[in-house]
Amino acid sequence: MSSRALDAPDRQDDTASPPVRPPRRNRLRRKENRDGLLMVGPTVVIVVAVVVIPVLWNIVLAFQHLSFLEIRDASPFRPFTLDNFREVLGARGFWASLRTTVVYSIGATLGSIALGLVAALALRDSFRGRGLVRAAMLLPYVAPVVAVTFVWQVLLNPQFGIVNAWGQRYLGWDHPQDFLGTEPNALLTVIAFEIWRYFPFAFMFLIARLQAVPGDVIEAAVVDGATPWQRFRYIILPELASVIALLTVLRLIMTFNKFDDVYLLTGGTAGTEVVAVRVFNYLTGRFDAGSAAAQAVVLSLVMAVFLLIYLKWLARTESEES
Amino acid sequence: MSRHALQERVFGIGRWVVIALLLVVTLFPFLYMVLLSFVPIERLLEDPARLWYPLKDFTTDTYRTVLKPEDEGGQGFTAFIRNSLIVAGLATIITLVVSILGAYAVARLSFFGRRTISALFLSVYLFPVIVLAIPLVILFSKVGLAGSLVGLMLVYVVQTIPISIHMLRNYFRTIPQSVEESAAIDGAGRFQVLTRITLPLAMPSIMSTALFVFMIAWNEFLFALLFLAAKREDWTVSLGLSQLANGVEVPKTVLMAGSVVLTLPIIVLYLAAERWLTEGLTSGADKG
Numbered sequence: 001m002s003s004r005a006l007d008a009p010d011r012q013d014d015t016a017s018p019p020v021r022p023p024r025r026n027r028l029r030r031k032e033n034r035d036g037l038l039m040v041g042p043t044v045v046i047v048v049a050v051v052v053i054p055v056l057w058n059i060v061l062a063f064q065h066l067s068f069l070e071i072r073d074a075s076p077f078r079p080f081t082l083d084n085f086r087e088v089l090g091a092r093g094f095w096a097s098l099r100t101t102v103v104y105s106i107g108a109t110l111g112s113i114a115l116g117l118v119a120a121l122a123l124r125d126s127f128r129g130r131g132l133v134r135a136a137m138l139l140p141y142v143a144p145v146v147a148v149t150f151v152w153q154v155l156l157n158p159q160f161g162i163v164n165a166w167g168q169r170y171l172g173w174d175h176p177q178d179f180l181g182t183e184p185n186a187l188l189t190v191i192a193f194e195i196w197r198y199f200p201f202a203f204m205f206l207i208a209r210l211q212a213v214p215g216d217v218i219e220a221a222v223v224d225g226a227t228p229w230q231r232f233r234y235i236i237l238p239e240l241a242s243v244i245a246l247l248t249v250l251r252l253i254m255t256f257n258k259f260d261d262v263y264l265l266t267g268g269t270a271g272t273e274v275v276a277v278r279v280f281n282y283l284t285g286r287f288d289a290g291s292a293a294a295q296a297v298v299l300s301l302v303m304a305v306f307l308l309i310y311l312k313w314l315a316r317t318e319s320e321e322s
Numbered sequence: 323m324s325r326h327a328l329q330e331r332v333f334g335i336g337r338w339v340v341i342a343l344l345l346v347v348t349l350f351p352f353l354y355m356v357l358l359s360f361v362p363i364e365r366l367l368e369d370p371a372r373l374w375y376p377l378k379d380f381t382t383d384t385y386r387t388v389l390k391p392e393d394e395g396g397q398g399f400t401a402f403i404r405n406s407l408i409v410a411g412l413a414t415i416i417t418l419v420v421s422i423l424g425a426y427a428v429a430r431l432s433f434f435g436r437r438t439i440s441a442l443f444l445s446v447y448l449f450p451v452i453v454l455a456i457p458l459v460i461l462f463s464k465v466g467l468a469g470s471l472v473g474l475m476l477v478y479v480v481q482t483i484p485i486s487i488h489m490l491r492n493y494f495r496t497i498p499q500s501v502e503e504s505a506a507i508d509g510a511g512r513f514q515v516l517t518r519i520t521l522p523l524a525m526p527s528i529m530s531t532a533l534f535v536f537m538i539a540w541n542e543f544l545f546a547l548l549f550l551a552a553k554r555e556d557w558t559v560s561l562g563l564s565q566l567a568n569g570v571e572v573p574k575t576v577l578m579a580g581s582v583v584l585t586l587p588i589i590v591l592y593l594a595a596e597r598w599l600t601e602g603l604t605s606g607a608d609k610g
Binding site for chain 2: 020029032034035036037039040042043044046047050052053054055057058063118119121122123125132135136137138139142143144145146147148150151152153154155159160161162164165166169171196200225227228229253254256257259260263265275276279280283289292293296297299300303304307
């Protein structure tokens with residue numbers, strides 16, 4: 001699903017068209033060009049108005065003094081300053097928050113892909129009721145985040161949560177665990193939640209790819225006496241490598257930007273303040289829109305660096321392969 | 323027993339253990355949600371370790387309370403459901419119209435800037451949503467859209483257009499071009515080809531895209547919080563539940579009923595269309 005793969009057919013079209021065209025063909029092409037632009041126009045207008053302009057404006061805001069209360073007076077023409085960046089980068093909380101974000105993203109990404117892989121392998125061969133099991137497996141991913149975070153909060157509550165009640169009754173805990181309110185429990189719980197909610201995403205992609213692995217290759221390996229582990233290690237895993245790489249990038253980006261899961265579970269307390277939540281807290285708690293915007297810019301930059309490293313790596317491995 | 327046979331045994335049994343564990347882990351929170359939604363809060367507080375309650379304890383008062391309007395002593399979820407339906411429904415319709423046109427153009431027509439546009443759409447997902455939040459709140463409060471369901475709907479349209487163009491375009495490409503060409507030779511215009519030929523053929527994909535968009539809009543939380551938190555009568559179900567869950571006034575089991583109300587429509591829609599949905603999302607992934 002890499003963008004290059006998607007673009008490949010376009011390139012063929014371009015090279016296939018002859019350089020000199022008869023006039024009628026030319027007119028048709030011009031009409032096609034006009035129709036294309038017309039049809040894609042609404043999308044472009046909406047995306048530019050509600051994404052491109054806001055992103056640019058956010059960058060401008062990061063260089064201006066602006067409190068949340070004067071938001072109606074905001075204009076791109078206020079005086080510029082570097083104060084926001086000085087304040088944001090100088091605050092100890094920011095670096096701690098960035099570290100939390102990295103730990104959270106990596107933990108959740110690796111965990112959800114690993115669990116998704118286990119689930120895909122377990123469900124690869126068909127059995128009666130597989131369709132149902134498969135559908136059930138995707139529930140955490142499709143269910144509303146507000147509802148599932150609420151259920152988790154109730155399950156883990158120190159006073160009336162069933163997890164603590166069982167832990168004390170059957171596992172001999174001498175006192176209830178505060179899963180969401182103390183360090184480092186809270187961060188671990190938030191990561192566990194993220195793994196629970198997003199392993200279905202990895203599962204969905206991995207099982208689609210797994211079912212495309214030709215059966216005779218695996219049968220041949222069985223005949224040759226390969227153990228299940230060897231079949232996994234030398235046949236299945238290499239087939240899945242490209243999907244796993246794609247999933248890693250997708251999940252890393254999405255988790256890195258994630259706001260609602262952490263905000264709803266802990267509000268960013270007890271060592272779980274990821275940057276996205278911190279931006280929100282600056283905006284609505286401290287009413288400091290300028291500094292909030294500056295942090296959002298830093299967050300995007302960090303992500304851009306990750307992405308560049310990945311693209312570099314991708315380009316290198318592909319050129320080695322060819 | 324040889325190492326080989328031992329491994330076969332371990333993996334064979336392990337597979338069922340894994341499936342059972344995964345089922346418990348994914349389903350338990352949902353089953354527990356449904357269970358608690360029918361129980362008075364006192365029963366839960368008496369003994370939190372219970373997995374089942376005597377039948378006489380079950381009640382539907384939780385649902386009555388959560389759905390009743392606020393001035394009748396309820397939590398007003400009926401109004402929240404209406405808001406969510408309006409926002410998610412309109413967002414779905416607008417997104418579909420806009421992205422069917424866009425996806426068709428990208429899949430079939432060659433026009434100036436076609437490749438740049440794919441990159442533009444992709445970029446929507448690269449920016450942290452929170453980056454958009456601050457300027458959008460400013461922008462919308464300037465034009466009077468902040469605190470309105472219309473503003474919220476617009477944001478949902480933008481957030482879902484890229485993925486729906488991606489899903490639709492992949493499907494459009496699987497429809498043989500020759501079908502459309504023969505219609506064109508018979509004298510159908512571009513628009514007629516699209517509405518008479520392509521759209522009916524692409525119905526499965528359109529349905530799954532619609533479902534996905536509806537789900538995203540129904541489940542969304544951040545922008546609902548930023549735009550609507552101050553006006554209770556405009557709350558969506560997601561926002562309403564999260565706002566009430568923060569407080570201590572509303573009993574947790576009543577909120578569990580609220581969670582069921584929030585989750586049920588999504589699960590019903592999802593079960594109705596699970597096949598289409600996973601195929602639409604992962605199409606292309608099996609090509610490596």
